[in-house]
Amino acid sequence: MLKNIPVGDTERPVPRWALRLARALPFVLLPHCLWRLPFAFDFRMGLVDPAAPAYEWWDTPYVFALSLITEALALLTVGLVSGWGEVFPRWVPFLRGHRVPPLGPLIATLLGGLVLFGLFGLQPLVWFGVVDEVGFGNIWWEALYRVCVSPAMLWGPITIALGIAYYRRRTA
Numbered sequence: 001m002l003k004n005i006p007v008g009d010t011e012r013p014v015p016r017w018a019l020r021l022a023r024a025l026p027f028v029l030l031p032h033c034l035w036r037l038p039f040a041f042d043f044r045m046g047l048v049d050p051a052a053p054a055y056e057w058w059d060t061p062y063v064f065a066l067s068l069i070t071e072a073l074a075l076l077t078v079g080l081v082s083g084w085g086e087v088f089p090r091w092v093p094f095l096r097g098h099r100v101p102p103l104g105p106l107i108a109t110l111l112g113g114l115v116l117f118g119l120f121g122l123q124p125l126v127w128f129g130v131v132d133e134v135g136f137g138n139i140w141w142e143a144l145y146r147v148c149v150s151p152a153m154l155w156g157p158i159t160i161a162l163g164i165a166y167y168r169r170r171t172a
Contacts (some may be wrong), residue, residue: 009083012172018165021158022081026074028151028158033067035148040064046141049134073112077159080105080166102170109163117156123149 038045040063042055079085085105088095126133136142 010081010169011083011086012169014081014169015165018162019081022077022162025077025155025158026071028154029070029074031148032152033070035145036063036067045145046137047134048137074155077109077162080109080162085166086170102167106163106167109159109166113156113158113160113163115156116159119156120149120152121156123153 035045040060042059044052086100088098088100090096136145
């Protein structure tokens with residue numbers, strides 16, 4: 001039986017597994033974000049793609065912003081196990097102090113999780129040759145790529161699981 005532990009100012013105890021997943025998710029996605037950063041400086045990380053577009057000035061801010069947004073979205077899942085995910089904070093106009101309706105985060109996490117699964121969860125289809133993949137200069141670059149990008153496949157399912165746990169906890 002999973003133990004429940006209180007977290008800060010939540011209404012009801014948060015399951016330990018949900019707390020651990022929510023806190024671990026930013027670290028799960030960190031290798032993927034770090035994998036992207038060399039591309040900001042036109043270092044291709046062993047990719048061999050003759051159709052790749054030339055480096056543009058905006059690639060650097062784009063890649064950095066993409067990595068920061070990824071981590072920020074991962075950090076938002078902590079709200080599903082914290083008190084600030086149950087009551088709107090003071091800085092939110094018109095809603096401050098009101099309870100967050102449980103259906104809102106549930107819908108957001110389900111839709112977001114499905115989108116994330118579509119983006120990252122189908123990666124094994126690429127690996128098993130069902131879908132074409134960009135080639136690498138050698139096996140070591142490909143291995144590094146797979147080690148860094150593979151954890152991102154868990155983002156969608158983790159988000160969905162945390163959203164369902166949040167809804168069940170809030171409506172119990």
